Amino acid sequence: MTIQYDPNIYIIKFIIHPIYYHERRNKMKTFFLVALLILAQNNISFGFVDLELYHQQNESYGSFLENHCLEQESSIIQINGFNFHLFPKNTLNGNFYQRYRIFLLTLSLILIGIFFGAFYPRMTQPPIKK
Amino acid sequence: MINKPLGEILIEKNLITKEQLARALELQKETGSLLGEILVSLGLITPLQLYHVITEQGPFEYAGGNLQLLAQEIDPKLLSFFNPQDFFQFSFFPYRTNHDEIEILTPNPNNGSLRQFLENRFPGKRLTLKLITPYELDWLAHIFFKDKFLLEATSGLFYRSPEESAMRVFTPIQWISLGILCALIIIGVFTLPHLTLLILLGLANLFYAINVIFRYVLSSAGAKLDTNSSLFKKTDYQLRPSDLPIYTILLPLYHEPSSVIRQLKTAIQNLDYPPEKLDVIFLIEEDDQETLIHCKAEKPPYNVRFVIVPKGMPKTKPRACNFGLAFARGEFLTIYDAEDIPERDQLKKAVAYFRSSPPNIMCFQNALNFYNAEQNILTRLFTLEYSYWFDYLLPGLYLNHLPVPLGGTSNHFRTKILRDLGGWDPYNVTEDADLGMRASYRGYQIGILPSTTFEEANSQVKNWIRQRSRWLKGYLQTFLVHNRHPFQVIRNSGWKGWFTLQAFIGGTTLGQAFSLILWVLFFIWLFNRGEFLQSYFSGPILYLGVFNLIIGNFLGIYLNMLAVFRRRNDRLIFYSLLNPLYWWLASIAAWKGIFQLFTRPFFWEKTIHGLQFKGKPDE
Numbered sequence: 001m002t003i004q005y006d007p008n009i010y011i012i013k014f015i016i017h018p019i020y021y022h023e024r025r026n027k028m029k030t031f032f033l034v035a036l037l038i039l040a041q042n043n044i045s046f047g048f049v050d051l052e053l054y055h056q057q058n059e060s061y062g063s064f065l066e067n068h069c070l071e072q073e074s075s076i077i078q079i080n081g082f083n084f085h086l087f088p089k090n091t092l093n094g095n096f097y098q099r100y101r102i103f104l105l106t107l108s109l110i111l112i113g114i115f116f117g118a119f120y121p122r123m124t125q126p127p128i129k130k
Numbered sequence: 131m132i133n134k135p136l137g138e139i140l141i142e143k144n145l146i147t148k149e150q151l152a153r154a155l156e157l158q159k160e161t162g163s164l165l166g167e168i169l170v171s172l173g174l175i176t177p178l179q180l181y182h183v184i185t186e187q188g189p190f191e192y193a194g195g196n197l198q199l200l201a202q203e204i205d206p207k208l209l210s211f212f213n214p215q216d217f218f219q220f221s222f223f224p225y226r227t228n229h230d231e232i233e234i235l236t237p238n239p240n241n242g243s244l245r246q247f248l249e250n251r252f253p254g255k256r257l258t259l260k261l262i263t264p265y266e267l268d269w270l271a272h273i274f275f276k277d278k279f280l281l282e283a284t285s286g287l288f289y290r291s292p293e294e295s296a297m298r299v300f301t302p303i304q305w306i307s308l309g310i311l312c313a314l315i316i317i318g319v320f321t322l323p324h325l326t327l328l329i330l331l332g333l334a335n336l337f338y339a340i341n342v343i344f345r346y347v348l349s350s351a352g353a354k355l356d357t358n359s360s361l362f363k364k365t366d367y368q369l370r371p372s373d374l375p376i377y378t379i380l381l382p383l384y385h386e387p388s389s390v391i392r393q394l395k396t397a398i399q400n401l402d403y404p405p406e407k408l409d410v411i412f413l414i415e416e417d418d419q420e421t422l423i424h425c426k427a428e429k430p431p432y433n434v435r436f437v438i439v440p441k442g443m444p445k446t447k448p449r450a451c452n453f454g455l456a457f458a459r460g461e462f463l464t465i466y467d468a469e470d471i472p473e474r475d476q477l478k479k480a481v482a483y484f485r486s487s488p489p490n491i492m493c494f495q496n497a498l499n500f501y502n503a504e505q506n507i508l509t510r511l512f513t514l515e516y517s518y519w520f521d522y523l524l525p526g527l528y529l530n531h532l533p534v535p536l537g538g539t540s541n542h543f544r545t546k547i548l549r550d551l552g553g554w555d556p557y558n559v560t561e562d563a564d565l566g567m568r569a570s571y572r573g574y575q576i577g578i579l580p581s582t583t584f585e586e587a588n589s590q591v592k593n594w595i596r597q598r599s600r601w602l603k604g605y606l607q608t609f610l611v612h613n614r615h616p617f618q619v620i621r622n623s624g625w626k627g628w629f630t631l632q633a634f635i636g637g638t639t640l641g642q643a644f645s646l647i648l649w650v651l652f653f654i655w656l657f658n659r660g661e662f663l664q665s666y667f668s669g670p671i672l673y674l675g676v677f678n679l680i681i682g683n684f685l686g687i688y689l690n691m692l693a694v695f696r697r698r699n700d701r702l703i704f705y706s707l708l709n710p711l712y713w714w715l716a717s718i719a720a721w722k723g724i725f726q727l728f729t730r731p732f733f734w735e736k737t738i739h740g741l742q743f744k745g746k747p748d749e
Contacts, residue, residue, distance in 0.1 A: 108316045
């Protein structure tokens with residue numbers, strides 16, 4: 001059995017077709033938004049750490065926070081917010097909540113911001129007649 | 131032109147017998163209604179037969195028959211001289227005009243008040259009255275004013291008083307405040323988790339305890355309401371049939387099975403009220419052809435009018451009712467659900483109560499209860515709850531001069547005040563509760579009518595949760611709408627009115643939602659031997675929690691037991707012990723309602739009626 005390849009169909013279906021174009025644009029948008037979210041979260045998380053919000057934790061589990069700030073082993077990991085605190089030697093003394101507290105706080109605040117921002121027109125304006 | 135009485139002509143034409151005429155004349159003496167109306171309402175002749183005979187009798191010409199042609203002949207400029215409400219109040223429709231003459235279409239040409247109204251409106255012009263049937267009058271209004279009525283039904287309240295409409299779920303201040311509150315809680319949970327959770331648990335328990343005490347106080351007051359009050363006897367003289375006004379009954383129907391329509395028709399026919407003074411309006415959605423077919427198949431009596439509600443959003447019961455309100459003729463108006471069976475004397479009782487009450491009582495709410503209480507455990511628990519709500523809580527609110535959230539159906543209104551208030555909010559999914567609160571905050575009062583309408587209790591858990599989630603979502607909408615201007619609420623109805631809004635309207639949904647969390651914590655404590663939660667439940671919070679667990683649940687069960695005594699449903703008494711299970715269901719519904727408030731705020735979770743008929747061979 002041979003597979004017929006028609007370049008015209010390929011062009012119509014995947015390049016010119018407006019629905020595909022919109023899908024692709026939406027995917028790009030989603031990608032950039034997620035990337036922005038991770039970056040924002042990373043920066044704000046570091047900001048919180050600098051503000052010493054972990055003060056109480058530092059007293060009992062002093063090592064892991066300092067370590068992650070000062071002893072980054074790779075710049076890639078520093079950019080990637082999801083691997084924040086995942087160095088084995090940094091996490092020895094903390095449970096999940098202690099390790100990811102700043103991360104979770106930032107994520108929650110950003111999600112609240114996004115939710116209340118995105119729903120603002122829908123919740124505070126009359127519905128638009130369609 | 132035949133110079134003979136109407137009855138005689140009808141006998142000559144063999145349309146009625148002498149006995150039938152004698153019966154109709156007897157009724158006419160009692161009620162003072164028109165003979166033709168009585169004959170039609172008794173089903174002895176059709177409106178068309180009546181109008182043909184009246185035309186023969188003279189001097190009025192019958193202009194109906196071909197509605198499309200008639201509509202083309204009507205002078206649209208003439209319509210602008212009137213308010214559409216006038217057409218139903220005085221029962222007429224403008225036809226044509228020239229320099230010195232005005233032609234009017236009416237089903238009742240001998241109506242003195244119509245003649246006076248028109249002479250005042252057009253002094254010096256000669257009036258020519260032509261006949262049409264009441265159905266043709268409705269259709270003409272529908273043809274010419276459908277869009278206007280629909281706009282009024284959908285957006286009237288919002289345009290006149292945007293702050294009282296749930297069309298906007300939150301105001302910007304409310305939305306931003308909620309966002310800040312959520313952010314503060316999150317920051318608290320991640321920075322000072324112990325203290326934050328202590329505060330949250332303390333507030334939830336305190337709120338719950340206040341709610342329990344408030345309900346107990348209300349129920350104690352409600353228990354004092356004497357349902358055998360002498361008010362009805364005192365006003366007996368006002369109940370002569372000739373003094374009874376036209377009473378409108380709105381019946382919003384949507385996807386109703388034929389068994390339900392049959393039951394509804396029988397219930398309406400059984401009402402002890404002169405049928406010619408009953409203005410029954412079946413409100414059927416334009417896209418619901420099935421219900422229209424079922425209604426026509428049941429051949430309802432001639433006092434029933436079909437009003438087709440045009441398509442549009444939001445597709446809710448209050449929108450349909452607002453549309454129907456435009457067609458209402460009655461001095462008083464009530465609303466029933468499709469599956470309702472009101473007590474026979476309910477309308478007469480309502481008239482008597484209205485006549486002997488101050489004019490600021492705009493509505494009477496009567497009790498609702500169920501005719502299928504014994505169907506299963508869910509219906510038994512639902513009956514207990516309904517009995518408690520309508521026999522104790524609402525009378526408690528009334529006797530304490532607090533705002534009463536109207537419940538479901540069987541609300542009896544003064545039609546004029548209802549129109550002045552802007553009708554129901556089509557965007558609020560508990561439009562009745564909202565209307566009760568709005569009326570109270572505008573200085574009107576809601577009374578309690580000692581009469582009962584029997585409904586069908588939801589017998590399926592899924593259907594029950596759907597219905598309950600709608601109610602609880604609507605209570606939240608009402609809570610948000612009336613909290614937009616709290617100082618105005620305090621100014622209009624005092625601190626008591628404001629507190630009722632927080633504890634009774636907001637407290638019902640939020641309390642039921644919190645209760646699930648508190649129950650989960652209780653079970654964790656039970657299996658965890660308290661180690662994990664010990665630091666959170668200590669001191670005052672522990673006492674409050676124990677109070678809610680023991681006293682709160684005891685009172686809930688005890689008050690439901692009391693409800694049984696007033697209704698003499700002794701067989702249900704042991705089922706009240708199962709109430710905690712029922713409250714868990716309510717909690718699930720509360721969370722569903724809260725979720726829907728954000729995702730589908732105006733979505734109407736339709737309650738499926740007629741479930742009790744399922745499985746019966748005849749249905």
